Amino acid sequence: MAKVPVQFTLNGSEKAEFVESGTTLLNALRDKIGDTSPKGGCHQGTCGACSVIIDGELRLSCLTLAETCGGANIKTTAGLAEGGVLHPLQRAFLDGFATQCGFCTPGMIMAAKVLLDRTPNPSREDVVEALSGNVCRCTGYEPIIQAVLSAARANSQNVA
Amino acid sequence: MELRKDYFADVRTDGLNEIGQPRPRLDSPGHVTGKTAYFADRNFPGMLHLKMVRSPHHHARIRSIDTSEAEKHPGVVKVLTARDVPHNVYTILILIQIGPEDETVLADGKVRWKGEAVVAVLAETERAAQEAAAKVKVDYEVLPAVFDMEEALKPGAPLVNEYHGQNYYLYDSGECRKVRFGDVEAGFAQADHILEQSYQSSPIEHAPTETTGCVVAPEGNDRFTCYTNTQAMFFTLDNASIILQMQGSKLHFVGGTVGGGFGGKVDVIVEPIAILAAKLTGRPVCFIYSREEEMQISSPRAAEKVVIKDGVMKDGRIVARKVTGYTDAGAYSRHSPYGAQKGAAHYPGPYTIPNVWIDTYCVYTNRTPSSAMRGFGVTIGDFALEVQMDKLARLIGMDPLELRFINAYRDGDMKAHRQPTEGAALIECMQEASRAANWPVAEKYMAMSSYRKGA
Numbered sequence: 001m002a003k004v005p006v007q008f009t010l011n012g013s014e015k016a017e018f019v020e021s022g023t024t025l026l027n028a029l030r031d032k033i034g035d036t037s038p039k040g041g042c043h044q045g046t047c048g049a050c051s052v053i054i055d056g057e058l059r060l061s062c063l064t065l066a067e068t069c070g071g072a073n074i075k076t077t078a079g080l081a082e083g084g085v086l087h088p089l090q091r092a093f094l095d096g097f098a099t100q101c102g103f104c105t106p107g108m109i110m111a112a113k114v115l116l117d118r119t120p121n122p123s124r125e126d127v128v129e130a131l132s133g134n135v136c137r138c139t140g141y142e143p144i145i146q147a148v149l150s151a152a153r154a155n156s157q158n159v160a
Numbered sequence: 161m162e163l164r165k166d167y168f169a170d171v172r173t174d175g176l177n178e179i180g181q182p183r184p185r186l187d188s189p190g191h192v193t194g195k196t197a198y199f200a201d202r203n204f205p206g207m208l209h210l211k212m213v214r215s216p217h218h219h220a221r222i223r224s225i226d227t228s229e230a231e232k233h234p235g236v237v238k239v240l241t242a243r244d245v246p247h248n249v250y251t252i253l254i255l256i257q258i259g260p261e262d263e264t265v266l267a268d269g270k271v272r273w274k275g276e277a278v279v280a281v282l283a284e285t286e287r288a289a290q291e292a293a294a295k296v297k298v299d300y301e302v303l304p305a306v307f308d309m310e311e312a313l314k315p316g317a318p319l320v321n322e323y324h325g326q327n328y329y330l331y332d333s334g335e336c337r338k339v340r341f342g343d344v345e346a347g348f349a350q351a352d353h354i355l356e357q358s359y360q361s362s363p364i365e366h367a368p369t370e371t372t373g374c375v376v377a378p379e380g381n382d383r384f385t386c387y388t389n390t391q392a393m394f395f396t397l398d399n400a401s402i403i404l405q406m407q408g409s410k411l412h413f414v415g416g417t418v419g420g421g422f423g424g425k426v427d428v429i430v431e432p433i434a435i436l437a438a439k440l441t442g443r444p445v446c447f448i449y450s451r452e453e454e455m456q457i458s459s460p461r462a463a464e465k466v467v468i469k470d471g472v473m474k475d476g477r478i479v480a481r482k483v484t485g486y487t488d489a490g491a492y493s494r495h496s497p498y499g500a501q502k503g504a505a506h507y508p509g510p511y512t513i514p515n516v517w518i519d520t521y522c523v524y525t526n527r528t529p530s531s532a533m534r535g536f537g538v539t540i541g542d543f544a545l546e547v548q549m550d551k552l553a554r555l556i557g558m559d560p561l562e563l564r565f566i567n568a569y570r571d572g573d574m575k576a577h578r579q580p581t582e583g584a585a586l587i588e589c590m591q592e593a594s595r596a597a598n599w600p601v602a603e604k605y606m607a608m609s610s611y612r613k614g615a
C-alpha cells in the first residue's frame with residue numbers, strides 16, 4: 001500500500017513518519033511514534049478516549065487521518081506535565097480520585113484542557129458540556145467534573 | 161468521611177488506622193500522565209492481527225468450512241480452525257472441578273449462539289485480517305433455536321448443548337441447586353398472608369471503555385509472554401495451559417492493568433487462541449475485540465427470572481419463603497452454574513426466616529453465553545427480594561424499614577443453607593440509614609443490636 005509522509009509537531013517536538021494512506025492519527029501516534037497516551041476505546045468516534053488537541057481544537061484522533069495533519073501542532077496528555085511538574089488538571093484528577101481504571105483519563109484531560117484554555121472559570125454546566133463526548137464507565141463522572149472545577153479554581157488563584 | 165466508632169465499641173479490637181484516611185491510589189500518577197501501560201500499548205515488530213469469523217446463526221450445524229480463498233488473500237499468514245486447537249473443548253471452572261467441558265475454542269461441527277467463534281484469521285494488518293475473514297466460507301444447516309429459559313426446560317425443546325445432554329446444568333443435587341430449611345408448607349399454612357410475585361431481568365453488558373484483548377510475544381526460549389487485560393490472571397493461565405496442552409511454565413502472563421472490567425474480563429476467551437497463533441506462526445499476535453465485539457460477543461450478566469412466594473404474619477414476621485430462580489447461561493456454562501448456586505444460598509436475603517425452600521436452575525439457551533458481572537447470582541436477586549419486601553410491607557400496612565428490622569438476621573441465627581450468621585451489621589446499618597435518610601423508626605428498633613440478643 002502507498003505510504004505517505006507526514007510531519008507535525010507533537011508536544012513541542014518535530015515528528016516525521018511514513019504512514020500508509022488511510023492510517024488514523026490514533027494509530028500513527030500509538031504504533032509509529034510511540035505516544036500511547038491516546039487510547040482506542042471504539043475506533044468509531046463514540047468514546048472520546050482518543051481525544052487529542054490539534055491546533056488548539058479538541059479532536060478525536062481515531063476519526064482523523066494522519067495524512068491530514070501535516071504541519072499541525074498536536075498535543076496529548078503525555079506532553080502535559082512540564083519539567084516533571086503536573087499540570088493543574090493532572091493534579092486535580094489525582095487528588096480528586098477522578099481516575100479508576102484510567103482508560104478514559106487522557107481523553108478526559110484533553111477535553112478539560114481545551115475547555116479551561118477558553119473558559120478559565122467554567123460553570124458546572126460548561127464542564128458537563130465539555131466532557132459530554134467522553135465516556136467513563138468507572139467513576140460515575142462526578143469526581144471528574146469536580147476535578148475540572150477544582151483545577152479551574154487552582155488556576156485562577158495562581159493568576160490572581 | 162465520618163467514622164462511627166460507637167457501633168460495636170465493646171467488641172471492636174482494631175484501631176482502624178487506615179479506614180477513613182484518604183490515601184492516594186498508587187496507579188493514578190500513571191493514569192493522569194498517560195504512562196500507565198495497558199496491554200494494547202505493547203507493540204512488537206512483525207506483530208500479526210487476529211480476526212474471528214463468527215457464526216451468523218443462533219444454532220446451526222456446520223456442514224463444511226472452506227478457508228482457501230481467505231488463505232490466498234494478500235497479507236494473510238495463517239488461518240486456524242478447530243483441528244488446530246490441541247484441547248478444543250473446555251470449560252473454565254474445570255479448575256475447581258465444575259464440569260463437564262462444554263465449550264469449543266473454535267466451533268467444531270456446530271454453533272450454539274450468534275457470534276460464536278468459528279475460524280481465526282491472522283494477517284499482517286488488521287484490515288487484511290478483516291477482509292480475509294469475510295472470504296471464509298462456512299456452510300451451515302440452520303437448526304431450531306430456543307431463547308426463553310422456561311421454553312428451554314420444556315420437554316421437546318431444541319437441545320442447546322450436547323455436552324450437557326439437557327438444557328440445564330446437572331448439579332449433584334439434580335436439575336437445580338436446592339436449599340431446604342424447616343417446613344415451608346407448614347409455614348404457608350400458618351401465615352396470615354401469602355404473596356407470590358415474579359421478577360425478571362435482561363442481560364446487561366459491562367461495556368468497559370477498554371475492550372477485551374491480549375498481545376502475545378513468543379520468546380526465544382519457547383516461552384510465550386501474554387500481555388492481557390484479564391481480570392483472572394492465573395485462572396486464565398491455567399486454562400490456557402489445558403487448552404494448549406502446554407506446561408504452565410511456558411506461559412508468562414503480564415497483566416493487572418485493566419481498562420474497566422466489572423466481571424466482563426474473567427472469561428478465558430482471547431488468550432488461548434492468541435498464544436496458539438503465536439506458537440504456530442512464531443510471530444507476536446494481537447487479538448483485540450472491536451467495540452462491536454465487546455458489545456455483542458463478550459459475556460453479559462445473565463438474564464434471570466426469580467419467583468418469590470412469601471408467607472407473612474400481621475406483625476411483620478416472614479414465616480415462609482419459597483424461591484425458584486432461573487439463570488440464563490446462554491449456550492455455555494462459563495461462570496453461570498456458580499452464579500445460580502450463589503443465588504440458592506442468597507435468596508433468603510439478609511433475613512432470618514424459619515421455613516425456606518429454594519430451587520435455582522442454570523439453564524442453557526441459544527443466547528450469548530453469560531458470565532460474571534458485579535455480584536452475579538445475587539444482584540438481580542437482591543433487586544427482586546427488596547422489591548418483594550416493600551410489597552410485603554404495603555400488604556400488611558407496615559413501615560418498610562421496620563419490616564426489615566423485624567426480620568433482619570443477627571449473629572448466631574442459622575441461615576437456610578446452614579451457615580450460622582456471624583459479624584452481621586445489618587441492624588446497625590439500618591439504624592444509621594434511618595438517621596441519615598431522616599426515615600424514623602420506632603425506638604425499640606433503634607435499641608436493637610446485631611450481636612446482643614434481647615437488647
Ligand code: FES
Nearest residue numbers: 043046047048062
Ligand atoms: S477511540 Fe476515538 S472516540 Fe473512541
Ligand code: FES
Nearest residue numbers: 100104136137138
Ligand atoms: S476511569 Fe475507567 S473509564 Fe473512566
